Amino acid sequence: MDTSILLPRWNLDNLQNGLDIEKFENQLSSIKEKMIELEEDSKVAALKPSELLTLSQMIKQIESAESFYYCLTTEEVEPFQLTSIIGSISKLKSHVYIAISNLEQLLVTMNEAQLSEWKKSIEEPNFLQELEVEKEGPSKQEKVISTFARETLSGLEDLYIQVRNHIKVRIEPDKEASFAEAMKMAFSHPEQSKRTHAFKELNNTLESQSNIFASIYNQMTGIRLNENKVKEVDYLDGSLKSNGISKTTLDAMWTAVDSNIQELSNWVKKKEKAETDQNSWHELMTSSPKGSFSITFSQAVDEITTSLAAIDPDMSEFVKAAISKGWVDAEPRTSKSPGGFCAPFIQEGESRISLSYDNSLDSARRLAHELGHAWHYKQMDTSSSLRFLDDALEMTMAESSSIFFETVFIDHVIRNAKEAAAKKEILRSKIELSLNYLMSIRGAFLFENEFYELRKKGQLNAKQIEGLSLKSQKKAFGSTLRDYDPFVWIKYVQFYQANVPFYNYPYSFGYLLSIGLLELAKEEEHFDRKFQKLLSGTGKLPLEQLFKEHFHIDLSQPHFWERAMQNIIRDIEQYNHLQ
Missing domain, CATH: 1.10.1370.30 (Neurolysin; domain 3)
Structure with a gap:
C-alpha cells in the first residue's frame, strides 16, 4: 500500500524562483515598475504595438505568479507573506485593467483616419478582437466601476480565506483543528461517529462566526449588483456570457x-x-x-x-x-x-x-x-x-x-x-x-x-x-x-x-x-x-x-x-x- 512517503511531491524549482519568497517578491516588484510605466503611457497616447506586446507579456507573467501563489498556499509559507503576495498580484491586475481601459478610451476619441492608421500598425490579430474600440463600447464610468469592483471583490475573497483559515474547531476537549482539518474529518473520516462529531463541532464554530461571513457575502453581492445597475444588465447576464x-x-x-x-x-x-x-x-x-x-x-x-x-x-x-x-x-x-x-x-x-x-x-x-x-x-x-x-x-x-x-x-x-x-x-x-x-x-x-x-x-x-x-x-x-x-x-x-x-x-x-x-x-x-x-x-x-x-x-x-x-x-x- 502506498504511504504518504511514497506519494509524489510536485517540482516547483523550475517555476518562478522556487520557494525563494524574497526573489519571488522582487520579481513582482519588477513587474510593478513596468506596469506603472505602461499605465502612465496609456493616459497620454494610444499604446504602440511594442507596448502592447510588453503588456501581453506582463499579463502572462502575472498569471504565472498568481498560479504560483496558489501552490505556495499548500507549502510552509508564513500567512503574512501569502497575504502580501496576493495583495501585490491583485494590484498588478488592476494596473493592467486600468491601462487597457485608458487605451480603449483614447481609441474611442480618435477619428476614423486615426483609428484606421493605429489598427494597421497592430500585427497581433487577437489584440484588435479583444479591445473594445467601438463608439458604443462601455463608458469610462463603467470601466472605472468595473476596475474598482474587481479590486474590492479580490480583497473580500482574500478576507474570506483569511477568516476561514484562522478558524479553530475544538474536535476534542484538548485538541483543536483548522477549518481544513475539520472539513476533512467531517466528510472523509472512515468512522461515522467521528464524522458526525466533527461535522457538529464545525457547524457550531461556523455559527459563532456566521455574522462576519454574512457581512463578506453581502458586500460581495452588493458590489456586483451595483456594477450591474450601472451597466443596466441582470445579475445572471455576466455569468452566462462568461460561460459561453x-x-x-x-x-x-x-x-x-x-x-x-x-x-x-x-x-x-x-x-x-x-x-x-x-x-x-x-x-x-x-x-x-x-x-x-x-x-x-x-x-x-x-x-x-x-x-x-x-x-x-x-x-x-x-x-x-x-x-x-x-x-x-x-x-x-x-x-x-x-x-x-x-x-x-x-x-x-x-x-x-x-x-x-x-x-x-x-x-x-x-x-x-x-x-x-x-x-x-x-x-x-x-x-x-x-x-x-x-x-x-x-x-x-x-x-x-x-x-x-x-x-x-x-x-x-x-x-x-x-x-x-x-x-x-x-x-x-x-x-x-x-x-x-x-x-x-x-x-x-x-x-x-x-x-x-x-x-x-x-x-x-x-x-x-x-x-x-x-x-x-x-x-x-x-x-x-x-x-x-x-x-x-x-x-x-x-x-x-x-x-x-x-x-x-x-x-x-x-x-x-x-x-x-x-x-x-x-x-x-x-x-x-x-x-x-x-x-x-x-x-x-x-x-x-x-x-x-x-x-x-x-x-x-x-x-x-x-x-x-x-x-x-x-x-x-x-x-x-x-x-
Missing part, C-alpha cells in the same frame, strides 16, 4: 434535471430505508469509504491512463508525462485546503496539481478530475493576448474537460470490477456523485439566485441566509432528506470567488456535458480531434457556438440534456439489479 451559454441553454439543462428529479429522489428514499443512519445531507455528501474498495496512487494512475487510451492516446500519454515531470503533489498535509486544485502555467506549458491522496476511490477521482483541467490548459492557445485567463476561460468548458476525465475513469473501473460487491460499491459512489452535481449544486444555484433577488432590497443577516440555504437544499433534493446543512454558504469557497459569480452551475453543466461527450466518443468518428479543437477554442467563441461547430448539436434544445440524464437513470437501474 445562453439563458435558454441553462434552462434546457435544468429542465432535464427537474424532469428526472423523481428518479433521483426515489433512489435517495430507497437508500434511506436500507440505511436509516445515512439519510442526512451530511452523510450523502461524505466521501468516506463505504466499503472495502481502495486504490493506491500508482494503481489510480494506471487505471486513468488505461481508460483514456481507449478514447485518445494523447490524453493517456499526457497523464503519464504529468506524473513523471513532477506536476502532481499528492501528499496529505495540514496546510492543504479540502479538495484539490490545478494551477495553470500556460506560458510555461505546464500545470501543477494539488490534492491529498488517501487511497480512496474519491481521491482517485479527484486526481482524474484535476488532470482533466491540466489537459484543457494544454490545449489552450498560447499566442499573445490582452486578456487574463480568468476572463477568457469558460468555467462550463473547464468543468466539462475535468469531469470528462473523471467520468471516463469511473466508468472504466466499474466495467472492470471483478466482483459484484465491488462493482456495486463503485456504482453507488458514481450515483452519489451525480446527486452532488445535480441536486446539491442545484441547491447552491437556487440559493445564489434567490439571494441576489433578496439582496436587491437590502442586506440579509446570518439567520436569514441560513434559512435560505436550507430552503434551497430542500427544494433541490425534493425534501427527501432527514436534515440539511445551514452553513454550506460558508464552507465552500465557490461562493466567494472574486472573478466568478454563480460559480456553481458550471459543475452541473460540465457533468451532464461530459456524459453527453462520452456518448459521442462511442459514436463520432475522429472524436479525439473534435474534442481537442473544442477545448482549444476556449475563449475564442462561446461554448454553445463551438459545440455546434464541432459536433453539430444545439445545446439550447432539450434532447442532448435529456439523453445525458437517461445515462444516470440507467446507472440507478443497474445498481438496483445488482445483488
